[in-house]
Every structure is written in structure tokens, then in C-alpha cells.
Amino acid sequence: MIESGGITYYIDFDALDTVIATDKSLEAQDVTETKTKEYLDDKGKVMSTDVTTRTYPKSKEIDGARYDCIGLMLQVIMNGDAEIDDTLGMDRGLAGMPLNWKIAFNTLKNCGVLKAIEE
Numbered sequence: 001m002i003e004s005g006g007i008t009y010y011i012d013f014d015a016l017d018t019v020i021a022t023d024k025s026l027e028a029q030d031v032t033e034t035k036t037k038e039y040l041d042d043k044g045k046v047m048s049t050d051v052t053t054r055t056y057p058k059s060k061e062i063d064g065a066r067y068d069c070i071g072l073m074l075q076v077i078m079n080g081d082a083e084i085d086d087t088l089g090m091d092r093g094l095a096g097m098p099l100n101w102k103i104a105f106n107t108l109k110n111c112g113v114l115k116a117i118e119e
Contacts, residue, residue, distance in 0.1 A: 008117040011074070015112035019070060020062045028060040070113065073104035077114075 021027065037050045094102065108114035 009114055010117060012113060012115045015115070016070065019111050019113060020067045021060060022063065022066070026061040026063065029058055030055055031058045070108070070111075073108055074113075076100055076104040077108065 032053060032055045035052045035054075037052070038046050039048045039050070041047050094105075097105075105114065
């Protein structure tokens, strides 16, 4: 395994799934749809009513804005051109990184998408 500053990081896909599908309405579920059709006579009175109910499965959806944002942050930290010099410590090595890399790293770590392996 590759480590940086004595810490090995990995992407937690379960946390990633949680981050991009936070709203309960986005989860997979059964959806029930009811349609009511009324039949009228010449005078506009309701002669009969036909109610149709249909239930079908709805697949899981994701929050597109969060998906794009997390994807961009992952690209920033994984495609970084700068080398982290951690010989004087990880904090000092990270201090030289660009602002976009620091924000992406901190956000992914705070969301639980980027985790450290505890040894």
C-alpha cells in the first residue's frame, strides 16, 4: 500500500454513496400512481368514475450536483501534479499544496469519503 506521511488513505464507496444520495426521496422504492377518470353526461353530471392504481419500482437516484462536485474533488486530489514532501511531517508537506487541493482533501475527509487506514 502507498502511504503519505505515514498514513494510508482510501476511498470509502459506502460513504460516497451516502454523500451523493442524501435525500430519502432518492432511495429505491415502490411508487404508487393513481389516476381518476370521470365520465360525464350531456349536462355535465358525473355518470361514472374509473380509478386506476398502478404500483411500480423506482430505482435509486443520486443528487447530480453533489455527484459532480465530489467527482471533481476526487480528480483534484488524484491528479495533483505537486509532490507532497512529508519528510518534515505531513502538516508541513500539505502546507505547500495548492488551495484547491487542500479544500478537496479536507472536504472528502470531512464527508468520510476519504479515510485513513488505522494501523
